[in-house]
Amino acid sequence: NAGVTQTPKFRVLKTGQSMTLLCAQDMNHEYMYWYRQDPGMGLRLIHYSVGEGTTAKGEVPDGYNVSRLKKQNFLLGLESAAPSQTSVYFCASSYVSDTDTQYFGPGTRLTVL
């Protein structure tokens, strides 16, 4: 199993541009999550999904949208990127509940100029 994979690994955007980060998992997990990690801070939850076709807001959802059209994929979209969204983004998945172990992807480093 590849586990949790993320594409792209790196991206540089200009302010106002849009992009989509893709997360894929091959572990048949129901729950998927998007976090951002900023220097000197722990991970903060952006959005999450408890199953195909469902999404919900996390701690810092503003400026982001998500979609879970397929169970194995969780997409994070930035419609109009801002420098404040410069961060490292991590996707995670867990089996059936939030108390199950979350498995993380390798991260996407995004810079917004």
Added chain:
Amino acid sequence: GENVGLHLPTLSVQEGDNSIINCAYSNSASDYFIWYKQESGKGPQFIIDIRSNMDKRQGQRVTVLLNKTVKHLSLQIAATQPGDSAVYFCAEIQGAQKLVFGQGTRLTINP
């Protein structure tokens, strides 16, 4: 507000010594805690977890201690090795689907 935090941002230990990384939490309703290890350029990796009905749990070279009275969590790593160099995060479940991470402690190993 509720938070999960760490006492020290950095910890240096000699190779072969034991490491103890501490974490304080403030949400007394949390009932599940996890320690993650994050190596440079990688995503967090699960190390060990503990539920609030336990005060100690052991894994391979790692032990987590939970003191609910003082809301304190610690991770002990026995015989620290160079491969243990990383940032360690404690995290807690605060309500449904809300895994809250602390800031992290950077562990460095001196040869």
